[in-house]
Amino acid sequence: xxxxxxxxxxxxxxxxxxxxxxxxxxxxxxxxxxxxxxxxxxxxxxxxxxxxxxxxxxxxxxxxxxxxxxxxxxxxxxxxxxxxxxxxxxxxxxxxxxxxxxxxxxxxxxxxxxxxxxxxx
Amino acid sequence: xxxxxxxxxxxxxxxxxxxxxxxxxxxxxxxxxxxxxxxxxxxxxxxxxxxxxxxxxxxxxxxxxxxxxxxxxxxxxxxxxxxxxxxxxxxxxxxxxxxx
Numbered sequence: 565x566x567x568x569x570x571x572x573x574x575x576x577x578x579x580x581x582x583x584x585x586x587x588x589x590x591x592x593x594x595x596x597x598x599x600x601x602x603x604x605x606x607x608x609x610x611x612x613x614x615x616x617x618x619x620x621x622x623x624x625x626x627x628x629x630x631x632x633x634x635x636x637x638x639x640x641x642x643x644x645x646x647x648x649x650x651x652x653x654x655x656x657x658x659x660x661x662x663x664x665x666x667x668x669x670x671x672x673x674x675x676x677x678x679x680x681x682x683x684x685x
Numbered sequence: 686x687x688x689x690x691x692x693x694x695x696x697x698x699x700x701x702x703x704x705x706x707x708x709x710x711x712x713x714x715x716x717x718x719x720x721x722x723x724x725x726x727x728x729x730x731x732x733x734x735x736x737x738x739x740x741x742x743x744x745x746x747x748x749x750x751x752x753x754x755x756x757x758x759x760x761x762x763x764x765x766x767x768x769x770x771x772x773x774x775x776x777x778x779x780x781x782x783x784x785x
Contacts, residue, residue: 684785
């Protein structure tokens with residue numbers, strides 16, 4: 565099977581809807597099938613990376629806590645849109661200690677251009 | 686050379702601006718469903734699309750335009766395609782990126 569490059573753009577904040585969790589599931593499933601995955605966080609999706617999430621009282625599982633599991637699936641780093649962080653006044657200090665690459669819009673465009681498939685969540 | 690599709694009205698401003706930010710030269714953008722409201726002459730719409738990369742083709746799904754009574758209001762830089770044309774576009778582009 566040819567190895568393909570797939571980009572997943574996660575744009576929603578966690579907990580208000582299930583898109584963040586669905587995207588994570590798709591990313592992990594794709595990695596299990598040994599495809600090259602670019603996990604990209606843009607817009608409100610960067611809020612999934614915020615540290616100190618404690619969603620037990622709203623009966624949700626922490627999205628942030630699930631992200632370190634990606635390493636086990638061979639996903640070494642995530643891509644984070646720098647402009648989305650800036651729009652929200654977030655620095656990397658506010659985020660979880662994950663391996664992440666901050667991307668300019670040019671770099672995001674390059675990731676999408678080199679991908680065989682792109683999915684937005 | 687991707688075909689981008691978007692189906693929400695421009696009142697979802699962040700969706701539209703993020704989609705536009707990912708366009709590269711040679712891409713195409715197709716407005717579907719409520720997104721056709723971004724193609725009509727209504728105040729700020731023309732400015733939204735002023736700064737695109739060269740050679741980005743702009744399309745609107747004609748059936749959705751007609752459904753909403755907007756035939757006469759489409760701005761001139763948008764090209765109408767019907768459902769068959771939509772299929773053509775999807776076939777011509779190596780990948781489709783749907784924004785929703």
